[in-house]
Amino acid sequence: xxxxxxxxxxxxxxxxxxxxxxxxxxxxxxxxxxxxxxxxxxxxxxxxxxxxxxxxxxxxxxxxxxxxxxxxxxxxxxxxxxxxxxxxxxxxxxxxxxxxxxxxxxxxxxxxxxxxxxxxxxxxxxxxxxxxxxxxxxxxxxxxxxxxxxxxxxxxxxxxxxxxxxxxxxxxxxxxxxxxxxxxxxxxxxxxxxxxxxxxxxxxxxxxxxxxxxxxxxx
Numbered sequence: 001x002x003x004x005x006x007x008x009x010x011x012x013x014x015x016x017x018x019x020x021x022x023x024x025x026x027x028x029x030x031x032x033x034x035x036x037x038x039x040x041x042x043x044x045x046x047x048x049x050x051x052x053x054x055x056x057x058x059x060x061x062x063x064x065x066x067x068x069x070x071x072x073x074x075x076x077x078x079x080x081x082x083x084x085x086x087x088x089x090x091x092x093x094x095x096x097x098x099x100x101x102x103x104x105x106x107x108x109x110x111x112x113x114x115x116x117x118x119x120x121x122x123x124x125x126x127x128x129x130x131x132x133x134x135x136x137x138x139x140x141x142x143x144x145x146x147x148x149x150x151x152x153x154x155x156x157x158x159x160x161x162x163x164x165x166x167x168x169x170x171x172x173x174x175x176x177x178x179x180x181x182x183x184x185x186x187x188x189x190x191x192x193x194x195x196x197x198x199x200x201x202x203x204x205x206x207x208x209x210x211x212x213x214x215x216x217x218x219x
Contacts, residue, residue: 008037008038008039008165008166009165009166009167009169011038012034012036012038012166012167013031013167016031016034016167017031025177025179025185025187028177029177029187029213029215031167032167032168032172032175032177033161033162033167033168033213034162034166034167034168035070035071035072035161035162035163035166035167035168036068036069036070036071036166036167037069037070037071037163037165037166038069038165039165040067040069040071040078040081040085041069043081043085044064044065044067044069046109046113047061047064047065047113048065050110052114052117054114054118056121057114057117057118057121060080060117060120060121061114061117063076063077063080064077064080064081064084064117067081070161071137071141071161071162071163071166071168072137072161073136073137073138073141073159073160073161074136074137074138075136075137076132076135076136076137078136078137079124079128079135079136079137079139079140080117080120080121080124080135082137082140082163083120083123083124083140084113084116084117084120087116087119127140136159137161137163138159138160138161139159141159141160141161141162141163142157142158142159142160143157143158143160143170143211144157145157145158145191145192145204145207147198150198152198153198153203155192155203155204155207156204156207158207158208158210158211159211160211161213173190173191173210174188174189174190174191175188175189175190175215176188176189176218177215178218183218184217184219185217186217186218187215187216187217187218188215188216188217188218189206189209189210189214189215189216190206190210191206191207191210191211192204192206192207192210193205193206193207194206
C-alpha cells in the first residue's frame, strides 16, 4: 500500500519548476493545466504484476496499469481508477478525500484490488452506460453554470480535465500569464464570458475556450 504526500499540488509544482531555469509563456500555460495526479501514480503499482481471470476486469486492470496518471477529460482509465479509489461508487469526481474503503482482513492485496475493480466497473456501467467506449473522466468531472434565479439564463455544463490534488484543480475560473518584458504577449482567460449581462452575445462567449484550456491575448 502506498501513502502519497498530502501536498500533491505543491510536490507536483516542485517537479515542474526548477530554480535557475528559464521558462516560456507556453510552459506556464502547461503548468496551469497540468492534470497529473501523484496519488494516482503512486497507486498504479497495485494494478501491475498480476492478471484477473475475469476478462472484463483484466481489460480494465491492464488499461489502468498502462495509464500515465493524467486526469484528462477524455481518459477512460482515469474514470475507472477514480471510481475504484472511491470504493466503486462512481460520479464523485476528484473530491473524495477522507473516504474509507474497508475490505476483509483475510483478503490478499490482489483480491482486494480486483474486487473493488469489479465493483467499479459495475458502477460505471450504471452511471455511464454499457458502451465502455463512451466512458471518460470528463463525464464525472463537470462544471455547471446554472443561473441562480432564471433557468433561461443558464449556460451549458462543460467537461473538464484535472481535479482535486492536481495542479489544474477545479475552481480557477480566471487565469492569467504575464510577460513583464512584453506586456502584449500576456495571456488571460475567464469564464463564462466577458459580459455579466444575460442576452449579450458576450455572456457565455468564453465558456468553451475555458473548458478547452485556451487563452486570449490581454490587451
